[in-house]
Amino acid sequence: MASSTLISDTQPWKDLKAHVEDIKKSHLRDLLSNEERSRSMLVEFDGILLDYSRQQATLETREKLFRLAEVASLKQKINQMYNGEHINSTENRAVLHVALRAPRDAVIQSDGKNVVSDVWNVLDKIKEFSERVRSGSWVGATGKELKDVVAIGIGGSFLGPLFVHTALQTDPEAIESAKGRQLRFLANVDPIDVAKTIRGLNPETTLVVVVSKTFTTAETMLNARTLREWIVSALGPSAVAKHMVAVSTNLALVEKFGIDPNNAFAFWDWVGGRYSVCSAVGVFPLSLQYGFSVIEKFLKGANSIDQHMYSEPFERNIPVLLGLLSVWNVSFLGYPARAILPYTQALEKLAPHIQQVSMESNGKGVSIDGVPLPFEAGEIDFGEPGTNGQHSFYQLIHQGRVIPCDFIGVVKSQQPVYLKGEVVSNHDELMSNFFAQPDALAYGKTPEQLQNENVPSHLVSHKTFSGNRPSVSILLPSLNAYNVGQLLAIYEHRIAVEGFIWGINSFDQWGVELGKSLATQVRKQLNASRTKGEPIQGFNFSTTTLITRYLQASADVPADPPTSLPQI
Numbered sequence: 001m002a003s004s005t006l007i008s009d010t011q012p013w014k015d016l017k018a019h020v021e022d023i024k025k026s027h028l029r030d031l032l033s034n035e036e037r038s039r040s041m042l043v044e045f046d047g048i049l050l051d052y053s054r055q056q057a058t059l060e061t062r063e064k065l066f067r068l069a070e071v072a073s074l075k076q077k078i079n080q081m082y083n084g085e086h087i088n089s090t091e092n093r094a095v096l097h098v099a100l101r102a103p104r105d106a107v108i109q110s111d112g113k114n115v116v117s118d119v120w121n122v123l124d125k126i127k128e129f130s131e132r133v134r135s136g137s138w139v140g141a142t143g144k145e146l147k148d149v150v151a152i153g154i155g156g157s158f159l160g161p162l163f164v165h166t167a168l169q170t171d172p173e174a175i176e177s178a179k180g181r182q183l184r185f186l187a188n189v190d191p192i193d194v195a196k197t198i199r200g201l202n203p204e205t206t207l208v209v210v211v212s213k214t215f216t217t218a219e220t221m222l223n224a225r226t227l228r229e230w231i232v233s234a235l236g237p238s239a240v241a242k243h244m245v246a247v248s249t250n251l252a253l254v255e256k257f258g259i260d261p262n263n264a265f266a267f268w269d270w271v272g273g274r275y276s277v278c279s280a281v282g283v284f285p286l287s288l289q290y291g292f293s294v295i296e297k298f299l300k301g302a303n304s305i306d307q308h309m310y311s312e313p314f315e316r317n318i319p320v321l322l323g324l325l326s327v328w329n330v331s332f333l334g335y336p337a338r339a340i341l342p343y344t345q346a347l348e349k350l351a352p353h354i355q356q357v358s359m360e361s362n363g364k365g366v367s368i369d370g371v372p373l374p375f376e377a378g379e380i381d382f383g384e385p386g387t388n389g390q391h392s393f394y395q396l397i398h399q400g401r402v403i404p405c406d407f408i409g410v411v412k413s414q415q416p417v418y419l420k421g422e423v424v425s426n427h428d429e430l431m432s433n434f435f436a437q438p439d440a441l442a443y444g445k446t447p448e449q450l451q452n453e454n455v456p457s458h459l460v461s462h463k464t465f466s467g468n469r470p471s472v473s474i475l476l477p478s479l480n481a482y483n484v485g486q487l488l489a490i491y492e493h494r495i496a497v498e499g500f501i502w503g504i505n506s507f508d509q510w511g512v513e514l515g516k517s518l519a520t521q522v523r524k525q526l527n528a529s530r531t532k533g534e535p536i537q538g539f540n541f542s543t544t545t546l547i548t549r550y551l552q553a554s555a556d557v558p559a560d561p562p563t564s565l566p567q568i
């Protein structure tokens with residue numbers, strides 16, 4: 001396919017369009033009765049089981065999707081990514097997050113240089129520094145051990161680390177290694193988030209890690225200045241050197257901020273923000289909390305999937321299959337959303353993280369060559385852990401709109417509970433739902449079944465479930481640092497596959513810029529109005545009215561108030 005050809009102009013795309021009619025005639029009830037089909041839709045790798053038999057797809061659909069992958073040059077695009085080519089063409093950058101978790105002896109080139117040695121230089125530095133803090137040999141300005149860490153960052157400098165932290169918080173090995181320590185995140189520029197984050201913390205025992213790829217993000221920099229003030233007002237200006245460290249690609253700005261560049265942990269422009277959890281962005285704060293050896297297992301889990309993605313034939317390649325099926329659901333069956341439903345509370349921050357990875361990567365309106373897309377790319381991701389979601393939005397998924405679901409289950413609970421006399425253990429109870437829901441969605445319940453159950457006729461339509469609602473089931477053997485790494489990489493690569501097929505650039509994010517620059521204008525205006533009484537100008541009627549109302553109602557705020565920090 002010539003690079004400027006849209007995927008939707010190709011024959012395999014048109015074949016899949018035509019194939020939708022055949023699929024619409026089938027029902028998952030019937031598809032699932034074909035055991036041969038179901039068997040061939042099970043894939044196992046490194047302890048993970050993927051079952052995609054509950055997709056509205058036949059073996060023929062799969063073949064057609066492979067033809068689409070071929071015409072989209074999927075294999076070549078994957079290779080280009082792993083070979084460090086500048087596939088993020090609008091920013092002229094390589095996309096090499098796989099290098100962040102490559103073994104020490106691996107060779108991955110970017111611009112003629114093996115980046116793996118740079119990666120390990122930083123990992124070694126993280127290991128050394130985090131061990132000094134954890135062992136108490138690096139102490140704060142008053143000689144006290146730094147037991148608490150606040151990681152300031154937003155977007156990709158927050159969501160991935162929060163997801164991993166939340167998953168590890170209940171893992172027995174991670175608990176053991178985090179004894180007596182706390183890790184908190186400060187993301188939102190809302191001062192309430194500052195208040196919640198520092199509540200109960202003592203600056204004397206706190207290490208603040210400022211995490212920002214660019215070191216220019218408005219929210220992060222204001223929060224960094226706020227916590228610098230919190231430290232300085234308690235311990236004096238010289239305490240910053242002991243209590244503030246940074247993670248960034250922009251070490252010059254780190255130094256300008258007042259953080260010793262020796263206490264800064266680098267990463268590189270070939271790491272996209274939302275793909276940066278395996279760089280110092282995640283590895284540093286997580287190593288402070290759990291120790292490097294636990295986090296190294298997380299990197300190994302991700303690397304296992306990286307290798308699988310690179311070398312496994314598409315028929316057994318978990319991220320490739322998931323990516324192709326997502327494209328099938330979004331672009332052909334017309335289901336724009338996806339629910340991420342982990343049946344473990346430890347994965348409660350998976351959906352928020354994947355929202356950024358997926359929606360910032362694939363929420364694009366033009367092809368990689370800048371041609372407007374005649375189809376919708378990207379998918380709307382949301383989710384909650386089961387069973388909580390069942391008591392919330394599953395009604396819509398069962399009887400309202402069709403939302404393809406990712407059911408994620410874990411064989412061994414991190415925290416098993418057994419009660420004598422109960423029918424099953426607490427984890428078995430949870431997993432009963434994990435196994436039941438996909439079939440409820442797939443089979444539904446017919447009016448005939450309801451009539452046989454003597455349901456009153458006026459309720460039959462209300463109680464009918466159409467079924468034929470697709471899902472995938474992913475079963476993990478356990479949820480330790482290694483498995484968390486595997487899961488992360490599966491989603492990262494699946495999303496890349498979708499973007500490769502749609503022919504978009506999944507690695508830029510121009511769509512976040514406009515709002516930022518308009519906020520700059522508003523910020524200037526708020527300052528001019530509050531300090532010099534200048535009238536609101538340059539905005540439309542609606543925005544002028546809203547800003548005026550806001551300023552009038554907060555006119556008691558002094559023009560130049562003294563520094564004040566949250567008091568809760």
Ligand SMILES: O=P(O)(O)OC[C@H]1O[C@H](O)[C@H](O)[C@@H](O)[C@@H]1O
Pocket residue numbers: 154155156157211212213214215216217220273274360509512
């Ligand atoms: O790490 P930073 O440079 O502070 O960027 C933080 C975040 O802000 C931007 O708005 C981007 O949308 C995100 O992709 C990025 O992760």
